[in-house]
Amino acid sequence: MSPKSTESTLENIFQQESVLRNQLIHEFIKDVEKLKKKFNSRDQLILSLQQELATVREENQQINAKLLNLNVAYESRLTEVxxxxxxxxxxxxxxxxxxxxxxxxxxxxxxxxxxxxxxxxxxxxxxxxxxxxxxxxxxxxxxxxxxxxxxxxxxxxxxxxxxxxxxxxx
Structure with a gap:
């Protein structure tokens, strides 16, 4: 092989390597974006569940307070006769x-x-x-x-x- 043909072959290999590298980088970026979306989605789900849990806890406290008031009212109604x-x-x-x-x-x-x-x-x-x-x-x-x-x-x-x-x- 001649030096020119070797140079051309090397140039061709570098171009193919560059194209492959760009494709891999592009696929890697896509995968990272997908993972970000998944994590964001999970983060949002966790945040939503935390908010729902806080709401349920608050409602539970309100129900317990009402129950306590009802018990107090009921016991106050119980009169010895x-x-x-x-x-x-x-x-x-x-x-x-x-x-x-x-x-x-x-x-x-x-x-x-x-x-x-x-x-x-x-x-x-x-x-x-x-x-x-x-x-x-x-x-x-x-x-x-x-x-x-x-x-x-x-x-x-x-x-x-x-x-x-x-x-x-x-």
């Missing part, structure tokens, strides 16, 4: 008459009204009543305890009656 009342003298009553026990010994929660003889339950629940009535003039005593239920969703008024019959043995 009890009453003991009686009649300190002889009395006669007509049939279906409300017996008023004016002598109030205990009235926790003020649910018993000594003026009209009516106990009003301050909240839903189970209430237990004990009643002792003695009849000296006849052998029969009748006690009728009436539960009045007012339904909140309608104007229906129901009456449930429990009749206790006690026959005194002489």
């Amino acid at each position: 009890a009453f003991t009342a009686g009649i300190t003298s002889n009395a006669a009553f007509r049939r279906d008459e409300t017996v008023i026990f004016p002598h109030v010994i205990t009235n926790k929660g003020n649910a018993y009204n000594p003026n009209d003889g009516i106990f009003t339950a301050p909240e839903n629940g189970t209430y237990s009543f004990y009643c002792s009535i003695t009849s000296f003039e006849t052998n029969n005593s009748w006690v009728k305890i009436t539960k009045m239920v007012f339904l909140k969703l309608s104007s229906v008024h129901m009456e449930v009656q429990m009749i206790m019959i006690h026959r005194l043995l002489t």
